[in-house]
Amino acid sequence: MIELAAKPIAVEMAAISKRFGGVHALREVSFSARSGEIHALLGENGAGKSTILKTLRGVQAPDSGTITIGGEVFDRLTPHVARQKGIGMIFQEMSLVPTLSVAQNVFLANELLTSAGLIDDRAMERRSAEIFGSMGVSINPAAIVADLSTGQQQLTEIAKALSQNAAVLVLDEPTSALTAGEVDILFGLLRRLRAEGKAIVYVSHRMDEIFRIADHATVLRDGRLIDSRPIADYTLATLIADIMGKATRDLSEFTTASTAQDEVILRVEHLSSKLRHGGDVSFSLRRGEVLGIAGLLGAGRSRLARMLFGLEPIAGGTITLRGRTTTIGSPKQATELGLALVPEDRRRQGLVLAHSIQDNIELPILKRLGSSPFVDLFKSRATTDDLIKRLAIKTVSREAAANSLSGGNQQKIVIGKWLATDPDILIMDEPTAGIDIGSKGEVLRLVRELAAEGKSIIFISSELAELMAVSDSIAVMSGGRLVETVDKADLLSSPGDAAELRAEQKLQLIVQRGGNHG
Amino acid sequence: MADTTATAGGRESFLGYFKRTWRQNIIYIGFIVVFLFFAATLYDKGFLAPNNLLNIARQTAMIAVMAVAMTLVLSSGEIDLSVGAVAGLASVTTAMAITWGGLPAGIAIGLLTGVAVGLINGLLSTRLMIPTFLTTLAMMGIAKGTAMWISDTAAIPVLDPLYPAIFGGGNLGPIPTLLIWILVVGVIGHVVLRRTKFGRQVLAVGGNVVAARYSGINTSRVKLWVIVISAVTASLAGMLYAGRLQTGRFQLGEGDELSVIAAVVLGGTSLFGGKGTVIGSIIGALMIGVINNGLILMGLEYSQQLIARGGIIILAVALSQAGTRPA
Amino acid sequence: MADTTATAGGRESFLGYFKRTWRQNIIYIGFIVVFLFFAATLYDKGFLAPNNLLNIARQTAMIAVMAVAMTLVLSSGEIDLSVGAVAGLASVTTAMAITWGGLPAGIAIGLLTGVAVGLINGLLSTRLMIPTFLTTLAMMGIAKGTAMWISDTAAIPVLDPLYPAIFGGGNLGPIPTLLIWILVVGVIGHVVLRRTKFGRQVLAVGGNVVAARYSGINTSRVKLWVIVISAVTASLAGMLYAGRLQTGRFQLGEGDELSVIAAVVLGGTSLFGGKGTVIGSIIGALMIGVINNGLILMGLEYSQQLIARGGIIILAVALSQAGTRPA
Amino acid sequence: QSPDEALAALANQTLSTGPNGESPVSASEVTLSNDELAQIKAMGATAAIVMHYGGDDWSQAQINGLETQFAAMGIEVIATTDAGFSSAKQVSDIETILAQNPDIIVSIPTDPTATATAYRQAAEAGVKLVFMDNVPAGFVAGTDYVSVVSADNYGNGVASAHLMAKALNGEGQIGIVFHAADFFVTRQRYDAFKATIEQSYPDIEVVAEQGIGGPDFTGDADRAASAMMVGNAEIDGIWAVWDVPAEGVIAAARANGRDDLIITTIDLGENVAIDMARGGFIKGLGAQRPFDQGVTEAMLAGYGLLGKDAPAYVALPALPVEKANLLDAWQAVYSTEAPATVSGSMN
């Protein structure tokens, strides 16, 4: 307490309320962040985290309440004022301009100028390269953002926020597309910033991260403030109970015995992409098997998913589906062959954001909605309602635009729309990105259930704990090649919690090593 | 989309809701305001006379028919600038074919003109990935030039009396056939966009082409179809011109592309794709027709009409917007 | 953008790279192909004569000048359909003001015309959130009507000999002033779009308006400015028309909006915002000028010219594309 | 004076005067001897035709006349342009054509003021200029250009007024559909029609006037005429400034069930001819003689090449056309038989 009192309050939000139509996103929520402290903001999907942080960043006006920064009291902020007041933010829905380059985005509205007052793109590229260098990642500052993978975009966002040298740095799920290595780097940076006396607000659904990095935690539920206290006061169980409003099972509890059958449904041999050289992927997938895929950022996992789904041309290798060698030329064909892909970028690849939940879910199953040219609206509604219930999507109605949902709930629509196709082989690329701890458990359980029904799943994830929990075996990729497939049983050499941790560390080691070789 | 999104209410922000819906409803309010205004000021000049109202429908028919297909085109995120010139070309080919081979030949050749143009536009756009703005702009010149060339820039008279009775000239009882054409094309267009799988795909392609492809939609096929439909509908409009004027002539439909797109945008369809309303487009076309008619009845000079038309369109849109916005 | 993106290499997929760059470079290749084609076939008809080449520059100047501003407009995700009519209006106001108050009055009134129109367009679009497609379409009628009305549809002669010397008519040594205008406006436009904060904001607003707002950019102010700049540039084009023809007339510039947008799109700027290239737009305008010139020199009939122009545009785009695509 | 007498008188006179008030010389006085023709042929001269607008029968007939006569004179037509009513485009067209150094340009200026500099450039380059209907501002016959050949637009306006009066039996209400732009030719027709009705026919009242702007002249005229019939139930006739708008008026009359409406116009297009032949709405029209006009212009260009003294202003008289003289009129206007669509419609 003494230590806390010593740290000055950097920003204080008092009794903030915000409604969207009939939804109370925030009800009199108070929240303050102190300099030199990392403050975790927690809550289930749709709890109001992003909303309150957007209020702080000035991109959304609160209906009531005040914001105090440096002694100055505001009813509302504008993006411009917030920025002047030293508030920097990494938005959950990435807020980059896709048509501009990485460096141009990093310095957007904050451009470096030449002595003549003109924009100096070279200098910005150099500075960006330095920032990326200090972060220990390699991203070409001249690349166009639209061409980056989700993880790279997230790193760009982080660089953008860092370049502003903000006094209050808000990070709304900055790691949802990052692998352990990048998370470590980010945490190193955050610790350094904390030491420099910055106030940091951190949102994540990955509980292990919270306990590693946060000093203080505030929990929201249904737009209400539930509690706010030092992290030391929490255990994992009490924190999850606060977030969910009830006790929930830990991830490891979803581990079940393997349901894999003997029949090999998909065999991939020496697959390589036309768009990137040096790839080589071989594996086989059995009916009822969950094959996890691990790798560092850029290891080629998403690329593999795209090749299997007919989205990226194949340079060489064979795909044998149910014993027959096939070429998959388009997603349409892939769908007809019983494949489904939950893509990694929900906003770009997964959803028509302006359209309703129902319209989005209908899209891949139009064929199933009756044989006539007309959409069977009755069936479509039933399917949608069923999925909303099954995945606990928080929305007032199936007619709501996807855009109006919280990030995690949007992700659930993407999962839902592909579940609705009832595929034999379900490829999931970072399916739990942004999904809260409770729902994540539900998704993992669902995956195991599907496997038990005889479906096969390729589960790509950057979160090793979750991979360990859900997979029967785990393939490790590096530099476009599949370098090793490990059986989960081999990782879990000895039973118990401690062993579980060790297993995760073992996996992490393999992933890193693969990276070093590639 | 009105029916699927209007009730979203609840969760979404009011601003979002407002932004999403005002453009959907604006046109109806605007239309009513404009109509009442003319009805009030011009009641003694025959504005409300049944024949005048039917005249408005007749004069607007070709624009309205093309606007239905253009709604699909814009919804899919594309554009078709060639519709006016294609209508002119089809009026010429139809008239020439009637002269040579009679009514069936005329109808067949007229529609085939549209199919041919649509396939060229569509294949250039989807296979060579040339933006539709450029392909259809180029086609605008090609179609006009071809029409001038094959007709030697002359008007081709349509002498068959049955043709104009079906296409554009006649009446069915008290109802002009042109009005029936608007209704038929409008209902088909509305159902296609709202109720069919194809319509869903069109909206999805326009809303997010990447997500549509990831969802297993053959996006280039959808675009190709939309472009072909637009060209065929433009040909139909050309055939209606030929029927109404009993002539095929390259100038028929000239400049219509702008009126058509204006009607569609006025109706609430986005130029950027992803949403569209056929009924709005038809009302948009009728609104332009009502304004043109009312201003002439008012006895304004041509220059004053131009100014007033611009002003009224802005006012109508602004007013309707104020109407949907709460206090 | 060329310099900052060409090196993206490494990480990005080839398909992505290809899709991103071909539209940026296509116009240069297309322009060269078309130019060489005419140079080869028309060398004996004076195509390469210095004066003919200067004529092409003269004839294209107004389109090119307006295309520079339109590049900003499209880059910001908006559109301006009123440029042609505004040019006509400015030609009239300038000519009338010169008659009354001499050269300075003429220049001032001409530019003020643009400022006024731009503010109306811009405020309606950004304050009332009426899509620019509708505001500028309405303005097209209003500007044309106003020009007809104040001039009584007549041509207003410009008698001051200095005016045409500066605006459009004269030469500076061997170089037509119109060419100088293209260069001046082009260089300013290029620097503004590429190298100023404002230009970056324009691209950001067009690329992702939400992200731009989140980054602290006043998006409506950026749009307002872009729209005003477009109208002022259109007025300048109108003043150049008035200088070149020594006349102000409402019809000057009529229909130019389509040529201007075509030049810009041909130049590689996206109709959907977020990227634009001023140099491409100017080359696009020149390419259209070269085609028009070459086809006339070829002695084609007008109808054939129309067909050939459409075909050449498609061919040039398709060819350049094949050129950038490997094997 | 009855309409018929007035029309008869018109056949022998030309009402328009030249741009500088010159009195007209008849086209029949423009001739070339065999000797002169041979001289011209030997020159191997080239010519360009610069039109204001190419999209009507009038322009096509004019071009046909020019091409026919140029061919007979051994002159090659190297370019034909269409400015689509845009003076800026016309200036560009002239500049472009000058790159080919033609010996002759035959042209109709869209706008006498705006195009003057471009024509001046041509004149200074030594090109022989022959104009149709109108000359650029400040041009002097004999020095700047060879000659101007005019259809008698004023006379045609007068003719169409008398024809209207005749069909109306001298009384009734009429509407006017005019061209809402200050264009020399159409302005003359409008002035003539209106003046004639006002001066000669006090019992004919002009109850509605509406300008049309294009480019869709048919549609504009359709809308205008429909509104006239709605607003003035008693209206008996409508005059349209040329045949293309007249077709719009026909469509409007048909749609409004006004089978008794009387329409007169100017220019003998195929569609209005068919309507007239069928005894439809078009009761009369004033025709120009575009083919002959073209022939005359070509010959005057020959004068220019030879340095022969040319009349400053040549005019072709207006040709009043009614159903009775329709087929002959066609022959006179186009130098060909009327097409079957027209002759077959006579009954």
Ligand SMILES: Nc1ncnc2c1ncn2[C@@H]1O[C@H](COP(=O)(O)OP(=O)(O)OP(=O)(O)O)[C@@H](O)[C@H]1O
């Ligand atoms: N739909 C797509 N089509 C073609 N190329 C793409 C597409 N999406 C992304 N890319 C390109 O692929 C590159 C690598 O991204 P990708 O998501 O494939 O990473 P990855 O190598 O699979 O890494 P990870 O293992 O982290 O998923 C990106 O830089 C991008 O240029």
Ligand SMILES: Nc1ncnc2c1ncn2[C@@H]1O[C@H](COP(=O)(O)OP(=O)(O)OP(=O)(O)O)[C@@H](O)[C@H]1O
């Ligand atoms: N623009 C909007 N329009 C309508 N409703 C909205 C809008 N933005 C947010 N909401 C609603 O406000 C509530 C809070 O959303 P918010 O994005 O703050 O949740 P969150 O806590 O960030 O969730 P997640 O963990 O899924 O990101 C949700 O119910 C959401 O549907």
Ligand SMILES: [Mg+2]
């Ligand atoms: Mg959130």
Ligand SMILES: [Mg+2]
């Ligand atoms: Mg990935």
